[in-house]
Amino acid sequence: MANVKVGLIGALDMLKFKNMKKVREAAIQKAPAEEIKGVWAINENAKALHPEFIEVVVKEVIDHKNASAKTFIFSKEDGSPLPYFRAGQYISLKLDINGTSTTRAYSISSSPKWALESKYAITVKDVKDGFVAPYILNNLKVGTKLVISAPLGEFYYQKYRDEKTLVCLAGGSGITPFLSMAYAVRDGIEDYNLVILSGSRNAESILFEKELADICKATSKVKVVHVLSDETKDGYEHGFITSDLIKKYAGDAYSIYICGPSAMYEFLSKELKKLDLPRRLVRSEAMGVTKEVEKESGYPKTCVGKTFTLTVIQGPKTYTVKASSNETILVALERAGIKAPSRCRSGECGWCRSRVTKGTFYISGTDSRRWSDVKWNEIHPCCTFATSDMTIEVAGEYFPKTK
Ligand code: FES
Structure with missing residues (x-):
């Protein structure tokens, strides 16, 4: 056992800490059982x-x-x-x-x-x-x-995890989070270097070419390279974003950020293996769930093409919903007119969390549920597919009319 010397002040602190539970319990018992009225700055900020x-x-x-x-x-x-x-x-x-x-x-x-x-x-x-x-x-x-919703998600620079240079791989409209990052760097809000490799079919279809060029003129911390798959043109790279292209522009130490269509993720996952980066340095923006779940290797082949019956309990109401094997439970609920909670629709945020009381299911991609979700048989319907008839408890959600 380590020989730790505790001075008088330290001993008193420890004693105080040990008694804290008792002191708090006594304070709670003494307090009136009425709601505390008042406006607290911390609550207003939150x-x-x-x-x-x-x-x-x-x-x-x-x-x-x-x-x-x-x-x-x-x-x-x-x-x-x-x-x-x-x-x-x-x-x-x-x-x-x-x-x-x-x-x-x-x-x-x-x-x-x-x-x-x-x-x-x-x-x-x-x-x-x-x-x-x-x-x-x-x-x-x-x-x-x-x-x-309020802004959400974890797709942003973290000082203690990332390298100081972010190599951003964008496909088409996947450029949008990187445009925001580039503005943030230009405006002095974020402090890192950005190398953006932006893939488009041809020069004509590039999104935000002028905006990005203007940012590059305003700050040396942002560099943009346009990569055209269907056109060869001076000043632009030709082909797809490959590991060789990343090496050409990235420098020595960098984090990779990816945002684009699913085909791009599949292609890049092979290319990135060649770079042998630690997992913490590769970040992908969640972009929804596969439309071809039945092709995933873990999907039970006996369920292909079937339709299942979902008994959905939402507060005092019970609904019966049909769900085909290739649609997420969330989509089946929405199609049936049920107002179900969702935000990321990619299995990450947990907002759609619902409890299964009967039946089996298949989760597409990585199962990112918490340990307690698994223990209580809670699923994220946005990335989960029925593989039998099921009974599910789903929370209600406020949906106003779009006017
Ligand atoms: S909507 Fe985010 S986990 Fe389902």
Whole structure:
């Protein structure tokens, strides 16, 4: 045992600490059993920084016709500051689309500085045969009111984990969190170096080329390289983002940040193995759940093509919902008109947590549930698929009309 000398003051401190539980219990017993009235600065700050939802109005729409995308700038109606955030975080939009209550997460593309001026920007790219993106692009106009979450997510620089240079690998509209990071570095809010390798089909379809070029002129800490897969052009790299390209621009020590379509993740996972980086230095933005779960190696083949019955208990109500094997439980609930909670839709935030009381299921990708979730048979319906008939307890959620 270590020989530790404790002085008189130290001994008194330890005694005080040992008695603390008793002292607190006595204080609690002595206190009146009435609600404490009053406004506490700490609670007001917490409410302002972490509201459960925020009502905003669309102030401006910028059409990026070249990239089939639009940027939407939201503000609070009274112009008061929006919650501050770390560059790289996302917000989740609550939408009512012809009776279906759903959410979608979009990275904030503006500088954190804008939040203080009551502004967030997101950029939405069209998705062929999509459900939400076409709705947003066709229906959100200047003046539309909607409800969003506070900024969320862990996709941001952390001093004690990351190297001082971030190599950001972007595919198409996956550039948005990196644009926010670049603004944050330019504005002196974040202190690191950014090397952005931005993949596009051709020069014509590049998103935010001018904005990024302007940032590079304003600060030497941001470097941008455009990589064109379908076109060869002077001043641009040609092909895909590979390990060789990363080595060419990255320098000696760096963290990798990835945001783009799922095909890009698959391609990069092989390329990054060649770099042999520690796991902590590779960060990927969550981008939803696979649309082809039945192709995953762990998926039970006996369930392919089946439809299951979900008994959904939500407060005093019970619903019966059909869920096909290739749709998440969350999508099945939303399709049935149930207002279910969700934010990231990627199995990360835990907001959709629901309890299974009967039945079996398959979780796509990495099971990121807490130990206690597993113990109490709680699942994240956003990334979980039914593999039998099930009974689930689902929390309620507030969904206003998008006006
Ligand atoms: S919505 Fe985030 S874990 Fe399901």
